[in-house]
Amino acid sequence: MIYLKTPEEINLMRKACELTSRVLGEMSAWVKPGVTTHKIDSVAKEFILDNGGRPACLGYGGFPGAVCIEVNEVVVHGFPSSYTLREGDIVGLDVVVELDGYNGDMCYTFPVGDVDEKVVELMRTTKESLYKGIAACKEGARIGDIANAVQTFCEHRGYTVVREMCGHGIGRKMHEDPEVPNYGRRGTGPVIKNGMCLCIEPMINLGSRNIVIEKDGWTCRTKDRKPSAHYEHTLAVLNGQTEVLTTFDYVKEVLGDRFI
Ligand code: MF3
Ligand code: CO
Numbered sequence: 001m002i003y004l005k006t007p008e009e010i011n012l013m014r015k016a017c018e019l020t021s022r023v024l025g026e027m028s029a030w031v032k033p034g035v036t037t038h039k040i041d042s043v044a045k046e047f048i049l050d051n052g053g054r055p056a057c058l059g060y061g062g063f064p065g066a067v068c069i070e071v072n073e074v075v076v077h078g079f080p081s082s083y084t085l086r087e088g089d090i091v092g093l094d095v096v097v098e099l100d101g102y103n104g105d106m107c108y109t110f111p112v113g114d115v116d117e118k119v120v121e122l123m124r125t126t127k128e129s130l131y132k133g134i135a136a137c138k139e140g141a142r143i144g145d146i147a148n149a150v151q152t153f154c155e156h157r158g159y160t161v162v163r164e165m166c167g168h169g170i171g172r173k174m175h176e177d178p179e180v181p182n183y184g185r186r187g188t189g190p191v192i193k194n195g196m197c198l199c200i201e202p203m204i205n206l207g208s209r210n211i212v213i214e215k216d217g218w219t220c221r222t223k224d225r226k227p228s229a230h231y232e233h234t235l236a237v238l239n240g241q242t243e244v245l246t247t248f249d250y251v252k253e254v255l256g257d258r259f260i
Helices: 007-028 037-050 117-136 143-156 249-258
Strands: 068-071 074-076 090-099 102-111 167-169 176-180 197-200 203-205 211-213 220-222 228-230 233-238 241-244
Touching: 007 037, 007 090, 007 102, 007 233, 007 249, 037 068, 037 090, 068 074, 068 102, 074 090, 074 203, 074 228, 090 228, 102 117, 102 228, 102 233, 102 249, 117 143, 117 197, 117 203, 117 228, 117 233, 143 176, 143 197, 176 197
Parallel strands: none
Antiparallel strands: 068 090, 074 220, 090 102, 167 176, 167 197, 197 233, 203 228, 211 220, 233 241
16 A cells, blocks of 8 residues: 655655754764774664654664664664774665654665775665666656666676665655565556655675575675675655655765765
């Protein structure tokens, strides 16, 4: 069941997404060698609570962190831990914030210090594929058009697309219908309509597309332990226009010329 939002609801989505974007900006200052992922999680939690939001991941299906932290081969749903970031790592920070009953959801994969150029290229391509997906998200088009745009862009560059995890609708709940896969055929799937709020989130691997879920029941990593990148925005379709509700501007402010 796809819930179409009213313009008033989309306004609340905008506010939730603005706070989500600011949280990601706050966290980015802590992405550096020597910092534990637990520290980044507590920075996020405190900032969310100080600004009247709720860290929506915390306790979701028993998830133990305020945010998901994805180091190197971790694709999604990594736990904050005592792991200390090292030069050459990459780390995805995936944050969902509920504000006044509506959710914003976004992710950015950061380099930690100097990163292997092959891995930087994976990150660039993954981020660019998110914008290819966004460009395909038009009122009257179909979800498969978004999926195909992401898939073809990444596969043509020699990367692989994780299939078991996908984007999603969003609103009062973090995960709503429809599913937004990162692979598929054009002209298939639900028609994109005014009032839809969607999360597009390519999860792209350097090696094979295969994943495994660790024994903790959550941590999803690449089977071959090669790196994976993940970027995500929340969008709304309103009056025939697609609006990106989250922004990487705050991340860019912090990273300066290290912004990918
Ligand atoms: N932020 C993730 C997504 O993009 C979901 C987080 S799962 C949770 O869908 F359990 F951590 F909340
Ligand atoms: Co999401």
